[in-house]
Amino acid sequence: MYVDKVYCNIVLNNSKPLFLLTFTGVTTKKEPVFSECLGHNLLVCEGSxxxxxxxxxxxxxxxxxxxxxxxxxxxxxxxxxxRTDLEMLTSDMQEYYKNTSTQLQMCLPAPGELKAHCEIKEGKLDCSRVRVIDVKGKEKLCQVQVFFIDFGYMEWVPEKQLHPLSIKFLHLPPxxxxxxxxxxxxxxxxxxxxxxxxxxxxxxxxxxxxxxxxxxxxxxxxxxxxxxxxxxxxxxxxxxxxxxxxxx
CATH class of the missing domain: 2.40.50.90 (OB fold (Dihydrolipoamide Acetyltransferase, E2P))
Structure with a gap:
């Protein structure tokens, strides 16, 4: 599945600010997104x-x-x-996303899409895998309801806290x-x-x-x-x- 993005540079007073233009059916850049993990099912055995x-x-x-x-x-x-697989995963995500610059998202997240949720807590970057449930608002005021697939709860979060989830973090099932x-x-x-x-x-x-x-x-x-x-x-x-x- 791919998300369409359209970029446009407009010259204004010798500068080139970046504008987002929306054209139905026109795609100039694609970004892979995911709706499910690749790992095996986590369900345990009876008697566990x-x-x-x-x-x-x-x-x-x-x-x-x-x-x-x-x-x-x-x-x-x-x-x-x-020390669980999840602790190692979140540690790797923190290392990965602290070196990833925040980029302008060209379209809203889609329900069912997997994202990385990154938030500074007590001066430290906290990262989790989430699934998009709902979206409300537009642009800078956009709020996204997400389900934390590794912890089992839902929250409304600012869209700016969501980042594309790298395929390297899909190996572990929810x-x-x-x-x-x-x-x-x-x-x-x-x-x-x-x-x-x-x-x-x-x-x-x-x-x-x-x-x-x-x-x-x-x-x-x-x-x-x-x-x-x-x-x-x-x-x-x-x-x-x-x-x-x-x-x-």
């Missing part, structure tokens, strides 16, 4: 035990998790494996996974918004243990039992949720 952070809750049957230690089963995790709570069935009337809010409260700002009970490869989703192991007695979040939202 993972460390997860819940980052986005749509409903108990659809929420996103980030894997702080990668897709390595906690039963086999060693200290020397705690590191965020979609999950559902095992044993929690969707009610006939659908989920009450309070259900998502309650699950968010139970899981926010915690590294949890997820026991994978089911792998749905067709819909790229895991069935999990979430456990809070921060206290002396483990808390089964699935059971805690059901005590308040028991399906009749």
């Amino acid at each position: 035990v993972l460390a997860v952070v819940v980052t986005l809750v749509i409903s108990p049957a659809q929420f996103q998790v980030h894997l702080p230690f990668g897709a390595v089963c906690l039963r086999t995790l060693h200290d020397d494996e705690r 590191q965020a996974l979609e999950c559902r709570l095992t044993g929690v069935e969707i009610p006939d009337e659908g989920w009450n918004p309070a259900a998502a809010s309650h699950l968010s409260e139970l899981t926010k700002n915690q590294v949890l243990v997820a026991y994978v009970t089911h792998v749905d490869r067709d819909h790229q989703r895991l069935g999990v039992i979430l456990l809070d192991t921060s206290e002396d007695q483990d808390i089964n979040i699935n059971e805690t949720f059901l005590r308040k939202f028991q399906i009749k």
